[in-house]
Amino acid sequence: MRWGVVTFPGSLDDSDAVYALEQVLGEQVVRLWHNDRSLYGVDCVVLPGGFSYGDYLRAGALARFSPVMESIVRFARDGGLVIGICNGFQILCESGLLPGALIRNRGLSFLCTMVRTRVEDTDTPFTRNYRQAEVLHLPIKHGEGCYVADPRTLEELEDNRQVVLRYVDSAGRATEEANPNGALRNIAGVVNATRNVFGLMPHPEHACEALVGGADGAGIFRSVRAALSEGQPTRVASVPPGL
């Protein structure tokens, strides 16, 4: 399988995502540029963290209109797998591929810390290698990570088991104290209704090897590999003629 990691002007974590995938996990990666219209036949797209287009207007609002995003929206609507991390999550919400929005942290401060998140659902191509309710130790670093959605959307997310990660305390409970940014219902990550698009605020690509303090994030990428090698129904980006 091939991974595509997108670089927008202002992306920060694209190289870390490429490093984690290539050097740590031994995957094949294609670097995608914001002006690319082709996705070069990749099987899973990663939208990395950072400040695409300077976060002008709203985080993720401008990246959504880049040529590569038009192709990614089509890819996702056809069932292609997409992971949005941090700024990537914000872009997915702005693009309408994921419900809800991410607003300024409750405490106003930029947060750069380790958090615990609980795997709420393993029935996704992104979490199938974890155990149900497994607690992952992952880093966050964001100023606008407070997940919000209207009450009806929140109910739908819960009913369809689309909440995939929730901030929890050391005992695995989703308490107010364990919530770093004020996200409604402690939501740290969600999938879309068809479960092929995943957005999360924590950074799994920064948690793939013991050297950086833990490898709890690697399971997300390994899950995708397992899902794709088992032929879980999904679509591969079409390669345009001439490539």
Place this chain on the structure above:
Amino acid sequence: MRAKVYVTPKPGVLDPAGKAIEGALHSLGFEEARDVRLGKYIEMRIDGDVERVNGRLEDMCRKLLANGVIEDYRFEVGE
């Protein structure tokens, strides 16, 4: 023509920046300030007849200037 676009957090959406400003106003002695909400103001020059300009501004707000999940918008058009 000049257009002025106002984008504000929807009622009920948490606005921690507005809250912080309200706190600062109170500590400066402006205790009467209530429900402070921080939004955005965008101005631009836009030409065309009024009806078309209004339609175009509506489109801009829906597609880009405001995020309907968390924000409301309104605009004024003048000379």
